[in-house]
Amino acid sequence: MSDVLIIGYGPAGVSASLYALRSGLEVLLVGKDSGALEKAHMIENYYGLEKPLAGSELFAVGKRQAEALGAKMVDDEITDLFFDGNFFVAKGLAGEYRARACIMATGSARKKQPLPRMAELEGHGVSYCAICDAFFYRGKDVAVLGAGEYALHECSELVNVAGSVTLLTNGAEPTAAFPENVKIDKRPLKALLGETQLTGAVFMDEAEVKLDGLFVALGSASAMDLARKAGAAFDNGSVVLDKGFMTTVPGLFAAGDCTGGTLQVAVAVGEGAIAGLAAIKYLRETRT
Ligand SMILES: Cc1cc2nc3c(=O)[nH]c(=O)nc-3n(C[C@H](O)[C@H](O)[C@H](O)COP(=O)(O)OP(=O)(O)OC[C@H]3O[C@@H](n4cnc5c(N)ncnc54)[C@H](O)[C@@H]3O)c2cc1C
Incomplete structure (x- = not known):
């Protein structure tokens, strides 16, 4: 059991984890892969980067940063999420994870279409x-x-x-x-x-x-599937979020590309920070 379960260890999930870890909370990050950064050959529009950095390298640095602060990391794909009355329960292909608060940071669901020559024409139309x-x-x-x-x-x-x-x-x-x-x-x-x-x-x-x-743009933002399973409210196809990126399910947050906003690292990191801070506040206020 963790204080905060974060689904996705890309920029949004890691950013959220940094705040929760530094406030003394136990944080578990579960991710299935390196998300959108794997496809971003070079990032050069993010604050502090003197030289362009490969997306995969930025992802690796972020993971190491969270691990160094004490985050637990698990490689798994979450397929279900619900609140059992006491804890959030996330079911994965390899295990089940429980936490008092949950931040969904699963990025946008981008799946390759198995049409011939699609990979070949990537970057060429x-x-x-x-x-x-x-x-x-x-x-x-x-x-x-x-x-x-x-x-x-x-x-x-x-x-x-x-x-x-x-x-x-x-x-x-x-x-x-x-x-x-x-x-x-x-x-x-x-x-x-x-x-x-x-x-x-x-x-x-x-x-x-x-x-x-x-x-x-195949598939769907998997965080939205999980939010639906957890009973969060939607408006016009978008999950309802407050200013702290909390859904209508108390203790359940969403951050980064999965919220459907601007798909950029800077935005994902910012939303992760806000959600992380809001999760800390939520846990302090509900601690018995
Ligand atoms: C080709 C391309 C180029 C880009 N170029 C730039 C650029 O130049 N500058 C810029 O700022 N941004 C760029 N971006 C966007 C940037 O990569 C994203 O905005 C950013 O990575 C979003 O961070 P995130 O944490 O929200 O999601 P992601 O980085 O996508 O991370 C999502 C995480 O969730 C995990 N996950 C998803 N579903 C599940 C599940 N069911 N169970 C467990 N884990 C799950 C994934 O494994 C991953 O760890 C680019 C993106 C692409 C695709």
Whole structure:
């Protein structure tokens, strides 16, 4: 049993842990991988970095920092979360974890689509981060591949910048309320077009769509699934959070990319700090 369970040991989770650890709380961080930083080849827009730093290196430094302060770290994937009346219980593929407070910092769910040549065209028309890359598609025709809240988020980043935004659901039904200026095409996809640079996509019915960019936004923010399982309230598809990033379930917080805000390290670290401090306050006030 820990005081604080943090799901995700990326920038948001580690940042939250630093505050909780320094206030003397027992902290358990559970993560399944290195999250978004693994894909960020170089970070150069974060405070204090004199030279660009590989995302994977920034991730490793953060983990070491939390460990040095006494954080317990477990590699596991959480699949369920609930409050049993006394503690939060997180069930993972490898174990079960209990804590008096829980911070979800699972990042955005970005899954690769098994379409041929998708990896090859990454950085050449295929992107996994609208806020990082939308600027390069000013006035151009782009599509978002996905059907849920994450795809909606990526569309929202693109609609005011790109010339046109199409949602390609690849046979799935949309599960979020997409704005009218996003064209929805539900036909299953067959392949991407373009030799060295994406030029479009072809559907199973052989029809083609011209594209300058394709933003992959498959799956859903897993923290939102966990928040739903734990009984947190949602408004318009977003989990309701107070100023301390606490959900409507007392003691359950969310921070970082998973809150659906600006997908940047600086923001994740800031939200983690606020959630960490709020969790300390919550535990002090509810300690019996
Ligand atoms: C290609 C790319 C380039 C980027 N470039 C920049 C940049 O230049 N500058 C910048 O500031 N930001 C950049 N970003 C964004 C930045 O990486 C993220 O904003 C930041 O990493 C978010 O931190 P986080 O802690 O919220 O989530 P993440 O870093 O994604 O960490 C999430 C953590 O949650 C864990 N997790 C998820 N689900 C579960 C589960 N079910 N059970 C257990 N653990 C789970 C993961 O394993 C991981 O440890 C980029 C992102 C990408 C993809």
